[in-house]
Amino acid sequence: MKFDLVIAGVGGQGNILASQVIAKCAMDAGYNVVNTETKGAAQRGGSVLSHVRIADSEIYSPLVPQGQADILLGFEPLEALRYINMLSKQGTYIINTAPVPTILANLKVDEYPSQEQMIAAIKDKGVSGYFLNATQAAKDIGNVLLTNVIMLGAFTRISKLLPPDAILQMLLSMVKEKFHADDKKAFECGQRLIQV
Amino acid sequence: MQKQFMLGNEAIARGAVESGVKVVAGYPGTPATEIVDHCAEFGVYAEWSTNEKHAFEVAAAGSLTNQRAMAVMKHNGTNAAADFLMHINFTGIKAGMVLISADDPGGLSSQCEEDTRILIHNYAHVPVFDPASVQEAYEMTKAAIELSEKTEVLFALRPVMRINHAGSMVTFNPDAKPEVKKPDFVIDRSRYVMSAVVEKELGGELRPKMRHRWLNEKQVELKAIMETSPFNWVEAGEGETGFIGCGIGYAFLKEAEQIYGKKLPILKLSTLPLPEKKVLEFVKGLKKLVVFEEIEPVVETLIKELCFENNIQLEILGRDTYLPQEGELSAGFVLTALENVFANKAYPVPVSQYIPARTRTQCSGCSHRGLLIALKEVVKKNGGVVTGDIGCHDAGTFEPMKLQATIYCMGSSIPMAYGIKAAGFDKPTYALIGDSTFYHNGLTGLASAIFNKANITVIIGYNSTTAMTGFQPHPGSENNLTQDGLQPMDPGVVAAAMGAKVFRCNPYNVEETIKVINEATAETGVKVVIAEALCYLKFGRENKISYTFRNITVDEEVCNGCSLCVRTFGCPSITIVDEKATIDYSSCNGCGVCVSVCKRGALK
Structure with missing residues (x-):
């Protein structure tokens, strides 16, 4: 058994916490786990790609090889597009459609692609998956910082590797108790948003 | 033994502490920084020195005093410490000592892309371990310390970003009981005094030549050690094309081999000097050899020499002859190489498609932004040039500020600012430098500027921390790595004592900052403007802000x-x-x- 996950997002979206929740759950389930992050100045709004590799045998590289990821979670559409080639042809993506414009796009040095352009470019790659507006769903619950939890909930709908409840409990063990009620709501919302 | 998930940097710290390392010194730099932090947590003497050369000297002195030691730095830091490296290699060390020199292939978090194995091994003739995994980084740290003590030669560990910042399950020994050594400095001037002294006992030879010979003779012993090292091994496979995976190159090679789906002849090679007999045995019967290493063709070139000396005809491909000569390796990179080598095709030119980048900038609330916009206003009016330095403020050179005209290495801003004037540039020049960088390598540049009667304005962003690498303290902070409540060394007081005219401003007040920079510009000589405001990202969390x-x-x-x-x-x-x-x-x-x-x- 070998399972490769990549999470693409922007610094501050909780990408690394989400990857740690899954990595720790996999370790508790007895798997071998290797992870790393490819990040620019993450704290300053840079691009962040988390790699989580889970297997019941030896794992050599901390980086998921290009075209080998079983699942890509895109916390932001441009970052999903940037790393869509990480996904295997048989892989599945879940992509949050809410854009985070780049500094250079705000300055009109670059053009931030339209949502339609990004979705079309991703669909063009011949891989399949789901789009959802996790940011809006998180705002509806009351806090945009719940975006990563929505994405975690959604993840549990397409991967049978780890029990959803184990992932939720691991998440709750890593965040302050006052956030637990909203975290549960967001997790369940993420699960509902994916119709398998 | 116990198994635990940990980052490469924690594994290296654990390996060092389990080996009985008692003195650890470093200067923060990605990807090596957390090693020193972990050592402090594990309770050994650990410090942030003002720069890597001093860290290296502190650690080496620990070794000469019979305590095991470790110096920690990133590749640029090893450059800064190269002078000391080229002396400690010749004197040798006493208690076990390892130099950690972390490379950043691809320059993901660095000013330049380089391979410090060249400096450490080819130039200084110091043995280097190149780990292929986090587990190996832990084991190699221990081995390097043991072997350095046995041979009296300094050993180095050269991890790359994908080792330092990768997490993995590591089997370690929490109950290690390293031997407790008595601190003892035994004077041995024939070794520890590097000078052009005549050695009477050696027929009047000069000491530098004698120590050079000692180091050269040590290579025989080191080669023999590498020949039986557990870090090098051969894996049998099909075909007449063999593959060498060095360090992380081996990890990517194994991934690519699995995807390729055919068992390949592989030599896993993680030591310098090379295990020459092992290499010669491996290449026997091969027609072609491909070497995967980060990042320069160090092993590739050594193997070419070895084959030439042994009259072996073999096509050798690697970074020098076949693969891209720049950039980070990956499994995809290795797989592409495998497919094309077997098809007898050239390595394809990579096609890249630009996807709007996320560039670095100052944080919301950062004091540097006020300083940058103020200085930009000033030079817009007077046509001045700003030389830059390393630190968070360096993002001022990108869109939209586009302020600093040069960025080289730690401390370059000040000598470059007055070098521009020395060449006859008739408008003002400004050196923009952070506080940690000022103490790292700015002090001597400032002394040089004052001594040479320069006419420049130096602006020090005094935010009381080394923010770029994660808020490490420096001499201008109120604490060091392990102690609080210290008297900070105010860079303005230091500059004034050196003879500079010192001005002060709060960069959150842009108008005041423009006024103060203009006042400083109007004076002649070396002027130092202290733009003093706490780093928001660090001190904001402690409810301390300067606005x-x-x-x-x-x-x-x-x-x-x-x-x-x-x-x-x-x-x-x-x-x-x-x-x-x-x-x-x-x-x-x-x-x-x-x-x-x-x-x-x-x-x-």
Whole structure:
């Protein structure tokens, strides 16, 4: 058994916490786990790609090889597009459609692609998956910082590797108790948003 | 033994502490930084030195005093410490000692891409371990310390970003009981005094030549050690093309082999000097050899030499002859190489498609942004040039600030600012440097400027921390790595004592900062402006900020959507929505610097 996950997002979206929740759950389930992050100045709004590799045998590289990821979670559409080639042809993506414009796009040095352009470019790659507006769903619950939890909930709908409840409990063990009620709501919302 | 998930840097720290390392010194630099932090947590003497050369000297002195030691730095730091490296290699060490020199292939978090194995091995003739995994980084740290003590030669560990910052399950020994050594400095001038002294006992030979011979003779012993090292091994496979995976190159090679689906002849090679017999045995019967290493063709070239000396005809491909000569390896990179080598094709030119990049900038609420915009105003009027330095403020050279005209290495800003004047440039020059960098390698540049009667303005962003690498303390802080409540060394006081004319401003006040920089510019000689304000990202968490919080609003009647605030200022909390400046209150920290940027007064 070998399972490769990549999470693409922007610094501050909780990408690394989400990857740690899954990595720790996999370790508790007895798997071998290797992870790393490819990040620019993450704290300053840079691009962040988390790699989580889970297997019941030896794992050599901390980086998921290009075209080998079983699942890509895109916390932001441009970052999903940037790393869509990480996904295997048989892989599945879940992509949050809410854009985070780049500094250079705000300055009109670059053009931030339209949502339609990004979705079309991703669909063009011949891989399949789901789009959802996790940011809006998180705002509806009351806090945009719940975006990563929505994405975690959604993840549990397409991967049978780890029990959803184990992932939720691991998440709750890593965040302050006052956030637990909203975290549960967001997790369940993420699960509902994916119709398998 | 116990198994635990940990990052490469923690594994290296554990390996060192389990080996009985008692003195650890480093200077922060990605990807090596956390090693020193972990050592401090494990309770051994650990310090942030002012620069890597001094860290190396502190650690080496620990070794000479019979305590095991470790010096920690990133590749640029090893460059800064090269002078000491080229002496400690010749004297040798006493108690076990390892130099950690972390490379950053691809320059993911660095000013340059380089391979410090060349400096450490080819140049200084110091043995190098190149780990292929986090587990191996832990084991190699221990082995390096043991072997250095046995041979009296300094050993180095050269991890790359993908080792330092990778997490993995590591089997370690929490109950290690390393031998407790008595601190003892035994004077041995024939070794520890590196000088052009005549050695009477050696027929009047000069000591530098004698120590050089000692190091050369040591290579025989080191080669024999590497021949039986557990870090090098051969894996049998099909075909007449063999593959060598060095360090992390082996990890990528194994991934690519699995995807390729055929068992390949592989030599896993992680030591310098090379295990020459093992290499010669491996290449026997091969027609072709491909070497995967980060990042220069170090092993490739050594193997070519070895084959030439042994009259072996073999096609050898690697970074020098076949693969891209720049950039980071990956499994995809190795797989592409495998497919094309077997098809007898050239390595394809990679096609890349530009996807809008996310560039680095100052944080919302960062004091540097006020300083940068003020200095930009000043040079816009007087045509001055700003030489830059390393630190968070270096993002001032990108869009939209585009201020600093040069960025080289730690401390370059000051000598370069007056070098431009020495060449006859008739407008003002400004050296922009951070506080940690000032103490790292700015002090001597400032002394040189003052001594040589330069006419420049040096601006020190004094935010009381090494923010770029994660808030390590420096001599201008109130603490060091392990002690609090220290008297900070104010860089302005230091500069004044050196003879500079010192000015002060709070960079959150842009008008005041412009005025002070202009006043300094008008004076002749070496002027130092201390732009003093705490790092918001670090000290904001402790409720210590150097500005009065303002709830920023946009007067929509006044804002005409000119976007000056976005185009010239670039605070991530301001965007233009429907032709009006819009504040993102979830990220705005209310520093108020933007207020002075809007010429129409729409930001309040």
